[in-house]
Amino acid sequence: MALNPADDRLAALLPEGVLRPLEPRHLDEPRGYHAGQGGLLAAPRSVEEVAAVVRACTAARVGIVPRGGGTGLVAGSVMPLGPLPLVLSLERMAGIRGAWPEEDVLIADSGATLSQVQDAARAVGRQFPLSLASQGTAQLGGILSTNAGGTAVLRWGNARALCLGVEAVLPDGSVLRDLRRLRKDNTGYAISDLLVGAEGTLGIITAASLRLAPLPQAVATAMLAVPDPAAALRLLALVQGEMAGCVTAFELISGQGLAFLSETLPEIRQPLPGAPWSVLLELSLPRGCDPAAMAEALLVRALEQGLASDAILAQSGAQAGEFWSLREHLPVANRRIGAISSHDISLPLSEIPRFIADAGAMLAAMGDMRVNCFGHLGDGNLHYNVFPAPGRDRAEYAALRPRVQEAVHEMVVARGGSFSAEHGVGRLKAADLARWGDPARLAAMRAIKAALDPLGIMNPGAVLALPEPGGGPISGG
Incomplete structure (x- = not known):
């Protein structure tokens, strides 16, 4: 793999074995409207390796674009402009960590596809009742990061309603271990709920604890x-x-x-x-x-x-x-x-x-x-x-x-509606959010982003538009 000098410096900080060839499929999106860019592709095998990758990017001030199954429609997993980011794929983390059918709970890695999660639930006599046309390709991490909906929201709610907790790597490289199997846990801020729907801008979801349901008779x-x-x-x-x-x-x-x-x-x-x-x-x-x-x-x-x-x-x-x-x-x-x-x-x-x-x-x-x-x-x-x-x-x-x-x-x-119902904001609708979002809500979002990700390395430009050139700390790979 030919690397430029900046990539060489970042590669030297990464764990051994996480780099993979960056292929066109890692830089495209379903409609073909946006072509992404990237300097390196990291495909870690564990949450510890994800944390090491994030720490390396923090040290090098290189942006990270998380990559799931690539089924998103708002350019959330492709970065067409700006300094070259590192593309982070969770495809090698696709295991089912455990299932507790008597509790209606399953824990899966974020690289597992929705179909794999559904199959694992059926194997223990339960269902994971989220349904998407792209379920054979869409990965759990991307589904949760976009709070995806689908055809069964009327009965079961969006992805957030089916998530009990997450494991995630935060922008400083620390690991949030919040894989709860509880329905009730009133112990402060719901950080897992904040990461679900954040589109990778506040951290990288690496696993999730999911609600199951009985199979319909x-x-x-x-x-x-x-x-x-x-x-x-x-x-x-x-x-x-x-x-x-x-x-x-x-x-x-x-x-x-x-x-x-x-x-x-x-x-x-x-x-x-x-x-x-x-x-x-x-x-x-x-x-x-x-x-x-x-x-x-x-x-x-x-x-x-x-x-x-x-x-x-x-x-x-x-x-x-x-x-x-x-x-x-x-x-x-x-x-x-x-x-x-x-x-x-x-x-x-x-x-x-x-x-x-x-x-x-x-x-x-x-x-x-x-x-x-x-x-x-x-x-x-x-x-x-x-x-x-x-x-x-x-x-x-x-x-x-x-x-x-x-x-x-x-x-x-x-009419009191939303311009983004289930696909998220990504980069495609960041300007719409800036224009029509509630000012107090936007200010709170920016404050949370600044507090958790002061360098702005997590999925730069998604949800919240990038600052003007020269106004942000990211230097690129």
Whole structure:
């Protein structure tokens, strides 16, 4: 490996055996919008080696960019600008440290993928109920660092709600050993909760203690055609009222999304083709229930009340898988069409129908564009993506893109919503946070960052934008 002189100095401080070749896969992100940079790649094998790497970077004043599975969408794990950082991968720390099914607890290293964690939970008769389309690649450390959401937040909450405690290396190289197996521990500041969602800017999560749950005894999955988002919300209220605590997913799908699937992935089966809006509903029912009978009765009430015009209940696990395949391929179709601007937003539930109508009218006035709005309606999280008109390329909208993004985010914030619901801030939305974040909250965040990471070496530029050139202490690798 050819090193520049600065890299040579840092390499001399690192533990033996942690350096690995820096490959293109360590510097990319799924959409291909941002190319990262790095001087060295460190892949430690233990928390002690992570601590040694952090101490070396502190001594050399070199920034650290943590790297998980690389599935993030806000440039949190790629650093396109600034002094060359060290890229820190936890891929060699992927073990399951222990499971206590009687406690519903599992402890895993942060390099384990979500699929590995789920498999380990099932091996002891439990489930880890976080669900992401990228679960075969996304790693636990990145999932916790971004407080990832997914399709089951309505029932189980975001990643933070499923984390009891973490082991982490702080910016000074000390190790926080907080792998609790407790539900109650009121002994001061919740430092683990602070690190979850910090996107690697306050420390490196190396392991986590996770909440498990009993496996569902019966699952019912259905798709319903609804006339509009307002009807979908009324349907959600009906379902929640009738099946309190049993609703694990409630996904909104637009007719534009179905049209994109037909155009780019015609092999994906559509149970309700042509529906203006659809809902994908999943219920997890306790032992002793008749899931088909309960779900059928619920669908009949939805049809009778005019909340749905058609409904299909999955008759097998394979058919339920087809329903979920449709939902999970919506982002794939989006990428093939090519978005002008993509938005990961959340809103108070009652604001959603009016927002969708008002934002659509606003964009129509700005130009000829299409909108694919879909997402986790049950928890208020929408993926609001704007696309070129048929026959046009997104490059033609390059000048319009900043206006579209700003207008959508401004409309969201004005309605009490968030411009980053589940993907995090990363570097892509750091300027948005600086503009729209609450001033007192931002001041507290900056104070915490300065106290824990005075040199600013932890994931520089993520969440909180970098200072002006020459204004920060990082020198680079």
